[in-house]
Amino acid sequence: MEIESITLKMIRSPLKSPFHTHLETVYDREAIIVEARDKDGRTGYGETVPFSSPWYTEETIKTCYHMLEDFLIPMTLSGNWEHPNELSELWKGIRRNQMAKSGLEQAIWDLYAKQKEKYLGRLMGGKKQYAAAGVVIASNDRKEALRQIETFSAEGYKRYKVKISPSSDLSMLAAIRSVYPDLPLMADANSAYRLDDTVHLQKLDSFGLQMIEQPLGVDDIAEHSLLQKEIKTPVCLDESICSYHDAKSAIMLGSCQIINIKMARVGGWSQAVKIHDLCVQNGIPVWCGGMIEFGISRAHNVALASLEGFSIPGDLSSSSRYWEEDIIEPDITVRNGEVKVPDSPGIGFRINEKRLKELTVYRETFKAM
Structure with missing residues (x-):
């Protein structure tokens, strides 16, 4: 597989x-x-999606650009490889930096699928025609959270995720359950708790949550195994699953009953599919997590969620959830709680070149020698 050039475009939007x-x-x-x-x-198009500051992972926009410009792109353009599956081995000397790797690997897989004239999801074994969609309720105000749920329920989302912390979890969940007793609801803690909070976390069992996502340390697997034994609510691991090995360790220890697979967090398509297959073999349900992405990353997520093991609705909200205008055409749209999986070659969506140009603040092209 020969690549003539790789271009990086830094984009920004409120x-x-x-x-x-x-x-x-x-x-x-x-x-x-x-x-x-x-x-x-x-x-082929990919999207590197760290945040501007290192609050979710240690990677940021600037560190990813550095890794792409100075290491990953030169290795890719000069390396001896023939198939996208070989990129993980090519890049094995670069520790972690999963989000930088993911954006570049996405672009190469999209290009490869277009060369083969196949939809990327089908190329990876996906069979679904529709992917079930969930949405994030990201507000620490109870009234605003309820307003968002009412708004999004009109699109029929099949799972609602609310952000929680020890200071507000009980009041937030009680407020939601008082209005929506049967809502398919989960809680995302983003590592806000400690193992010493086990008794407090046991109180969340009464809310009938589908899961509690990453309650303990951002890099912890062992303590989650102890917590899961003490609470009825299924533990879902997110931030601490950064590789196939992490997923295998968590399953061996019984650290969770569910795993969130974020392509960006685990390093791209190859690792995401390996983790999916491992979870299917071990009877662990998975769902596709999101990163407040633009449309290119979201299109890759739709393709990933077309794989059969993704039995829980993923973070596949409509483009309009975050953007006045997205960088793909058509917009990703949730109808009756589902996103239609496309069948065009590659990621299945066109690029909105006009909008992409409007949002681009810097660009740089690297050519093969």
């Missing part, structure tokens, strides 16, 4: 409304769009 967690409030979103072009003019 969110339609702030995104609140106990760690950070996001008002503006940056991303790096990766474009891989072959000699016949076909272009």
